[in-house]
Amino acid sequence: MLLATKSLFENTKNLAQKDIDVVLTSTSDNSKYLASIVSELAGISPKISHSVESLCNSGANSVVSAFAYIAAGLADIALVVGAERFDSPGRILEWDRSRGEYKHPIYWSSMFTKAHMRKYGTTKEDLAIVSAKNHKNATANPYAYFEKEYSVDEVMQSKNLTEEIRLLDCSLPCSGSAAILLASEETAKKYTSCPVWITGIGEKTISAGFTKNTDLTTMQSTTHAATDAYKMSKMQASNVDVAEIHDAFTICEIIELEDLGFAKKGEASRYARICYETQDRKINPRGGLIGSGHPLGATGIAQIAEICQQLQGKAEKRQIEGAKVGLVQNMSAAATSSTVLILQS
Amino acid sequence: MLLATKSLFENTKNLAQKDIDVVLTSTSDNSKYLASIVSELAGISPKISHSVESLCNSGANSVVSAFAYIAAGLADIALVVGAERFDSPGRILEWDRSRGEYKHPIYWSSMFTKAHMRKYGTTKEDLAIVSAKNHKNATANPYAYFEKEYSVDEVMQSKNLTEEIRLLDCSLPCSGSAAILLASEETAKKYTSCPVWITGIGEKTISAGFTKNTDLTTMQSTTHAATDAYKMSKMQASNVDVAEIHDAFTICEIIELEDLGFAKKGEASRYARICYETQDRKINPRGGLIGSGHPLGATGIAQIAEICQQLQGKAEKRQIEGAKVGLVQNMSAAATSSTVLILQS
Numbered sequence: 093m094l095l096a097t098k099s100l101f102e103n104t105k106n107l108a109q110k111d112i113d114v115v116l117t118s119t120s121d122n123s124k125y126l127a128s129i130v131s132e133l134a135g136i137s138p139k140i141s142h143s144v145e146s147l148c149n150s151g152a153n154s155v156v157s158a159f160a161y162i163a164a165g166l167a168d169i170a171l172v173v174g175a176e177r178f179d180s181p182g183r184i185l186e187w188d189r190s191r192g193e194y195k196h197p198i199y200w201s202s203m204f205t206k207a208h209m210r211k212y213g214t215t216k217e218d219l220a221i222v223s224a225k226n227h228k229n230a231t232a233n234p235y236a237y238f239e240k241e242y243s244v245d246e247v248m249q250s251k252n253l254t255e256e257i258r259l260l261d262c263s264l265p266c267s268g269s270a271a272i273l274l275a276s277e278e279t280a281k282k283y284t285s286c287p288v289w290i291t292g293i294g295e296k297t298i299s300a301g302f303t304k305n306t307d308l309t310t311m312q313s314t315t316h317a318a319t320d321a322y323k324m325s326k327m328q329a330s331n332v333d334v335a336e337i338h339d340a341f342t343i344c345e346i347i348e349l350e351d352l353g354f355a356k357k358g359e360a361s362r363y364a365r366i367c368y369e370t371q372d373r374k375i376n377p378r379g380g381l382i383g384s385g386h387p388l389g390a391t392g393i394a395q396i397a398e399i400c401q402q403l404q405g406k407a408e409k410r411q412i413e414g415a416k417v418g419l420v421q422n423m424s425a426a427a428t429s430s431t432v433l434i435l436q437s
Numbered sequence: 438m439l440l441a442t443k444s445l446f447e448n449t450k451n452l453a454q455k456d457i458d459v460v461l462t463s464t465s466d467n468s469k470y471l472a473s474i475v476s477e478l479a480g481i482s483p484k485i486s487h488s489v490e491s492l493c494n495s496g497a498n499s500v501v502s503a504f505a506y507i508a509a510g511l512a513d514i515a516l517v518v519g520a521e522r523f524d525s526p527g528r529i530l531e532w533d534r535s536r537g538e539y540k541h542p543i544y545w546s547s548m549f550t551k552a553h554m555r556k557y558g559t560t561k562e563d564l565a566i567v568s569a570k571n572h573k574n575a576t577a578n579p580y581a582y583f584e585k586e587y588s589v590d591e592v593m594q595s596k597n598l599t600e601e602i603r604l605l606d607c608s609l610p611c612s613g614s615a616a617i618l619l620a621s622e623e624t625a626k627k628y629t630s631c632p633v634w635i636t637g638i639g640e641k642t643i644s645a646g647f648t649k650n651t652d653l654t655t656m657q658s659t660t661h662a663a664t665d666a667y668k669m670s671k672m673q674a675s676n677v678d679v680a681e682i683h684d685a686f687t688i689c690e691i692i693e694l695e696d697l698g699f700a701k702k703g704e705a706s707r708y709a710r711i712c713y714e715t716q717d718r719k720i721n722p723r724g725g726l727i728g729s730g731h732p733l734g735a736t737g738i739a740q741i742a743e744i745c746q747q748l749q750g751k752a753e754k755r756q757i758e759g760a761k762v763g764l765v766q767n768m769s770a771a772a773t774s775s776t777v778l779i780l781q782s
Contacts, residue, residue, distance in 0.1 A: 115642070122467045124527050125492045128645035128774055139665070141642040141774065142498045146487035147470045153487040156511070157502055164508035166501070166638060182469050293511060297460070297486040300473035320484070429473055429486065 093117070093175040096271035096390075097134050100171070104273060104283050109134065113167035115141040118154040118174035119389035120182025130173055140167060147182050148340065150174065151270070151392020152295075152422035152431035158274045159290055168279050174390035175269035182388045183265040198253050198262065200302050200426035201341035205256035207308035208343060211358070216258070218361035219342035220247035223260045223382055225368040226339060230379025232409040235394075237266050237385030261342040263380075268387030270394035286404040288418075292325025292434030294318055302426030311344075311427035314351045318421070318432045322353075325434035329353030332434075333415035334373075334402045336395035338423045339380040348421055349375065352432070377402060377410045392422035396433065403437035438462070438520040441616035441735075442479050445516070449618060449628050454479065458512035460486040463499040463519035464734035465527025475518055485512060492527050493685065495519065496615070496737020497640075497767035497776035503619045504635055513624050519735035520614035527733045528610040543598050543607065545647050545771035546686035550601035552653035553688060556703070561603075563706035564687035565592035568605045568727055570713040571684060575724025577754040580739075582611050582730030606687040608725075613732030615739035631749040633763075637670025637779030639663055647771030656689075656772035659696045663766070663777045667698075670779035674698030677779075678760035679718075679747045681740035683768045684725040693766055694720065697777070722747060722755045737767035741778065748782035 101107055115138045117127040127141035140161060144154035151174045158170035176182070184196060208214045224244045230236035242250075242260055250260040273283075280287040294317035298304055305312055322328050329352055337352065339345035349360035354375070367375055378384050378398040381391060399418035401407045416437055423430040446452055460483045462472040472486035485506060489499035496519045503515035521527070529541060553559045569589045575581035587595075587605055595605040618628075625632040639662035643649055650657055667673050674697055682697065684690035694705035699720070712720055723729050723743040726736060744763035746752045761782055768775040 120469055122526065124465055124490065125645055125770060127491060128642050128770070131642055132644040132646065132649070137644065138642050139640045139661075140498070140501065141640075142489050142491035142495065142502075144487050144489065145469065146472060150487065153485070156485065157487075157505070160502070160505040160509040160511055163510070164505040166505055166508075181467065295484045295486075297473050297476055297483050299477040299482065300470055301477065304477070316484075425470060425473070 093130055093173050093269045094133055096269040097130065097171065097173055100271045100273055107283060109136045111169050112136045112171050113139045114158055114161050114170035116154040116158055116170065116172045117143045118150040118172065118393060119143060119176055120145055120147055120150060120180050121176060122181055146429060147424040148388050149392055149422040149424040149429060149431050150389045152396070152420065152433065155272065155274065155393065155396055156293055156295060156431060159293065162274055162276050168276050170274045171271065172274065172393060173269065173271040174393040176267065176387035176389045178265055178267045180265060180388055197340065198257050201343055202254040202256045204308050204347060205343040208347060211309050214346065214361050216248055217244060218346065219261050220244045221368050222339065222342040222345045222364050223247040225364060226376050226380040226383040229373055229377055229410070230383025233378040233384060236379045236383050237264060238383050257341065263340050263382045263386040266385035266387050268385055268390050270390040270397050272393055272397050272400065286437060288400045288403045289436050290433055291436045292321035292327060294320030294432040297429035299428050300425070302428050305427065309347065311347055311351050311423065311430065313427050313430035314348055314421060314423060314432065317430040318352050321432040321434050327417055327434050331417045332419045333417050334377060334399060334412045335375055335419040336378065336380065336398050337376060337421040339376060339382050340386065342382070345380065352419065352421060373410060373412060377407065377412060392431065395420045395422055399435050403435055438475055438518050438614045439478055441614040442475065442516065442518055445616045445618055452628060454481045456514050457481045457516050458484045459503055459506050459515035461499045461503055461515065461517045462488045463495040463517065463738060464488060464521055465490055465492055465495060465525050466521060467526055491774060492769040493733050494737055494767040494769040494774060494776050495734045497741070497765065497778065500617065500619065500738065500741055501638055501640060501776060504638065507619055507621050513621050515619045516616065517619065517738060518614065518616040519738040521612065521732035521734045523610055523612045525610060525733050542685065543602050546688055547599040547601045549653050549692060550688040553692060556654045559691065559706050561593055562589060563691065564606050565589045566713050567684065567687040567690045567709050568592045570709060571721050571725040571728040574718055574722055574755070575728025578723040578729060581724045581728050582609060583728050602686065608685050608727045608731040611730035611732050613730055613735050615735040615742050617738055617742050617745065631782060633745045633748045634781050635778060636781045637666035637672060639665030639777040642774035644773050647773050650772065654692065656692055656696050656768065656775065658772050658775035659693055659766060659768060659777065662775040663697050666777040666779050672762055672779050676762045677764045678762050679722060679744060679757045680720055680764040681723065681725065681743050682721060682766040684721060684727050685731065687727070690725065697764065697766060718755060718757060722752065722757060737776065740765045740767055744780050748780055
């Protein structure tokens, strides 16, 4: 957390601790008063500070909260820091214990996978391609947890966890942190010559338990959030140059590509295959959660940081040339809630 | 939590679950994904939902966050629910363990008490008057944890916890919940003929550990927050008709009365004594934390609910006649952070 914060200060000329009005921390850890602790350790005495928790999309939620503080005129500059340990209590769906076997996320992802296979003929190879693609992308990301490529075959031969899911179909809960700064329009221009603007925001919570999602070939919360974000930004999927989407499991990326409008229903596997074969990094250029690791509370912030770097032309080996419009989709708990953001340079 | 939410729906004619855009939960519990769980159980599918945590002022923080979502145009109606169990992990300053003996709040309150006694001659009787006053006020509050009056003598004779602090100088961490609705100006008028407006907001975090507060006769974070809240609302202490202030311990109310401008430094004991003797309920009409109990994450919301009822003329036996301007002060962890709100009818 402090490392991520420190690197932000190093990368933002003339930014002083006293300029920070808001410090939000994003985690599913059991820590208390974390935003005040981070503030004290970083030498900041903000006006507003608190933690934000919503499992795996705590990160995007905290960024939207910071946006709101600034847009409401209560703050000018906000620091949003997410962090998680590999053994976070948020990695198991404690709230869903009443649903018996389904407390581990691989069970809901298996059910999504089976439903998508039945309806659209999605294959295990289709899933493996997503993993191979994202692992390959991650090799160009110095902050990724995984450093090595896996072939489609290697993914398919990895350990069976359920009938549908192999080990390499899964993202790995890990320790990690990410931090970003938000500022009002006028202030942002003081600190950077290449600001990135949040032009679209969509958020939706359907429920807590995933059994409310009656069609397991779609993620209702993502569809709602995407509709709102596209509407607010006056953009659509065809305008998006680069996207970080929440591939907690390979099936997630496939369903999300469809629900976000990048591919028609049933055609995302083909879309992902073309990306893989043509080495197009447009989707999950940093390697997504599968390649980068999934430190729950930090994930949404890391996704946003990647898209900002892409839109600023600072993504180095991962750079999508001329990227002007980016999308982030961050979701929680079997996609019972989602956040979609449109970012533009 | 659900009881508090249910009573809100009962009291708000024509409000439907689908009208709620935001559900924020406020707690220092270890629960995860609580805002989604509450939403599902209450039949709400909001756009925005997450938990807010900042120990004892989580409640006021979550209300300010909801205000920001609405003011930013991202939402129209927000439900803010706080809840805590008596055994919340937030009741002990885990983050302050490095400071050895000071992990229980009675130690910092003892140090504040000793400092104020030395500098201003505050006596144990002065402290006891605050407790007797707030316990008396609580007898008119049907939701208070304590139902019985205590004389000044009884407070002074209660168990010694430290040299300065008696048992009845302390608020009691307890189970409890509170819920309120926020709406945009236009929408609020659809649901109530007596809306209450948030006209002033001040928040400040000095640090996490209280040793940064170098003058223990004042609460720096409260002073900062009050200055901002008064400025934003163009009000001052002399305009305030009724206030809920964070009397975690009797010394807190005394210092806060001074830092909020109700009394000059060193004169709050006299101010509280006059309130007690004249049965003036202006300060902590519901009994404050000492009389009502202190369910951490719910406390700030309960304070705000009380002031709203006062400004709406709905406070029944506790009603301050003609109250038009109210103040809420909610703080955390030895006043290392504070929120001050000005509310007006």
